Amino acid sequence: MSFTCTVDAHNYVFDKHKSLLENLEVHALNPEYQCRDGYCGACRCLLLKGQVSYTQPPLVYLHKNEILTCCSRATHPIEIQTK
Amino acid sequence: MAYSTFSKIPNDAMKEPMFFGNSVNVARYDQQKFEIFEKLIEKQLSFFWRPEEIDVSQDRIDFMNLPSHEQHIFISNLKYQTLLDSIQGRSPNIAFLPIVSLPELETWIETWSFSETIHSRSYTHILRNLFTDPSEVFEDIVTNEEIQKRASDIAHYYDVLIHAVQFMQLHGLEQSNVKYINLKGEEEPLSLRSIKKKLYLCICSVNALESIRFYVSFACSFAFAERDLLEGNAKIIKLIARDEALHLNSTQQILNIWADGKDDPEMAEIAIECFAQGRDIFLKAASQEKEWAAYLFKDGSMIGLNEQILCQYVEYISNQRMKAIGYEAPFDIKNNPIPWITHWLVSDNVQVAPQETEISSYLVGQIDSKVDSEKLSHFEL
Ligand code: FES
Numbered sequence: 520m521s522f523t524c525t526v527d528a529h530n531y532v533f534d535k536h537k538s539l540l541e542n543l544e545v546h547a548l549n550p551e552y553q554c555r556d557g558y559c560g561a562c563r564c565l566l567l568k569g570q571v572s573y574t575q576p577p578l579v580y581l582h583k584n585e586i587l588t589c590c591s592r593a594t595h596p597i598e599i600q601t602k
Numbered sequence: 603m604a605y606s607t608f609s610k611i612p613n614d615a616m617k618e619p620m621f622f623g624n625s626v627n628v629a630r631y632d633q634q635k636f637e638i639f640e641k642l643i644e645k646q647l648s649f650f651w652r653p654e655e656i657d658v659s660q661d662r663i664d665f666m667n668l669p670s671h672e673q674h675i676f677i678s679n680l681k682y683q684t685l686l687d688s689i690q691g692r693s694p695n696i697a698f699l700p701i702v703s704l705p706e707l708e709t710w711i712e713t714w715s716f717s718e719t720i721h722s723r724s725y726t727h728i729l730r731n732l733f734t735d736p737s738e739v740f741e742d743i744v745t746n747e748e749i750q751k752r753a754s755d756i757a758h759y760y761d762v763l764i765h766a767v768q769f770m771q772l773h774g775l776e777q778s779n780v781k782y783i784n785l786k787g788e789e790e791p792l793s794l795r796s797i798k799k800k801l802y803l804c805i806c807s808v809n810a811l812e813s814i815r816f817y818v819s820f821a822c823s824f825a826f827a828e829r830d831l832l833e834g835n836a837k838i839i840k841l842i843a844r845d846e847a848l849h850l851n852s853t854q855q856i857l858n859i860w861a862d863g864k865d866d867p868e869m870a871e872i873a874i875e876c877f878a879q880g881r882d883i884f885l886k887a888a889s890q891e892k893e894w895a896a897y898l899f900k901d902g903s904m905i906g907l908n909e910q911i912l913c914q915y916v917e918y919i920s921n922q923r924m925k926a927i928g929y930e931a932p933f934d935i936k937n938n939p940i941p942w943i944t945h946w947l948v949s950d951n952v953q954v955a956p957q958e959t960e961i962s963s964y965l966v967g968q969i970d971s972k973v974d975s976e977k978l979s980h981f982e983l
Pocket residue numbers: 551552553554555556557558559560561562563579587588589590
């Protein structure tokens with residue numbers, strides 16, 4: 520059901536059935552987003568540790584370690600950097 | 603290197619660079635060097651909308667009731683948007699189609715340009731509703747000094763590229779009988795590499811146009827709608843913004859593909875060589891947008907938006923856009939100074955469904971074939 524996500528060095532409990540973006544919102548972390556559909560890149564952040572999977576292929580050019588939170592999920596502990 | 607509408611060279615499109623390879627021959631999409639461009643085409647087509655679908659009749663009353671300094675903000679902003687889309691409706695086609703070498707990218711450019719023509723038509727839709735005779739507004743776009751300042755900067759990179767490519771395709775670069783006289787009237791030695799540099803800078807400038815300049819104008823449009831004013835206009839701008847997110851994505855793709863050495867190796871070198879020049883294009887766009895903000899608010903600001911906040915937004919959005927193509931964020935600002943813009947830019951609540959009351963006409967045959975069984979679980983027979 521849940522896993523730990525470290526966001527900018529703070530730990531939060533994330534729901535694995537929700538996208539990372541939705542989880543960030545649950546914790547009122549004011550995440551960036553726009554399209555929520557994987558094509559604008561506004562939700563881009565850095566994955567420092569762990570793995571994410573995409574519910575739909577991201578259409579944004581992602582540099583090394585960059586992920587989109589709007590269309591990705593995780594099941595095991597991850598660490599991300601949003602700023 | 604003449605352009606051919608159907609090159610007879612039996613090339614392998616998978617081995618062509620994005621630009622300056624062989625002209626595209628067969629429009630085939632079964633194999634793609636960069637699939638992303640077809641994905642963008644599909645998205646863009648799924649976004650299809652027509653300005654006539656949005657009822658803007660209430661806007662006239664709102665506009666008439668605005669104080670004159672707010673009318674100035676609204677109309678100037680609309681003029682600027684009209685200018686930007688006038689350029690975008692033709693330039694990608696004229697500048698990039700003669701030199702593109704991949705079928706999926708060629709079709710993306712055409713799809714992209716086509717969607718810009720819808721944007722242009724929607725400004726007429728808006729203005730026709732606001733004024734019995736919108737001529738004065740349109741005519742001012744060509745003569746207004748403030749608009750001219752940025753127009754010439756934006757058009758410049760396109761014009762320079764188009765001019766050099768036309769010379770190359772007419773005379774070739776392997777001869778020395780005809781000298782190339784550039785747009786400034788000066789003799790300029792032309793090589794494929796120097797033309798590629800012009801392409802690189804042009805794509806930077808287009809990206810700055812769509813990713814920074816346009817978003818500044820969106821902020822102004824939405825600031826009115828935040829006060830429940832000119833909402834028809836905002837609905838249209840929302841649809842335009844959704845398209846623009848795709849457009850700017852495509853030029854970010856091109857720049858990143860080049861820089862990461864995934865395409866023409868010469869373009870990867872040029873990306874390094876022109877790194878500083880590219881950066882200057884973005885910084886100049888940002889500073890021009892700040893000057894524009896000063897012009898917009900010269901007679902007074904509006905509730906929710908003023909020169910200072912808009913300038914902060916310019917810096918914030920420039921940071922985001924520059925980071926996306928591998929530049930350091932040039933400004934200190936970390937948080938969005940106008941967080942309310944997000945709900946206007948989010949596309950999952952863009953409503954163009956025919957059942958929406960404000961829509962006066964719609965296309966038939968649009969069906970959503972995805973049925974979510976959970977939504978039906980409450981039905982009982
Ligand atoms: S919000 Fe647009 S890509 Fe995630």
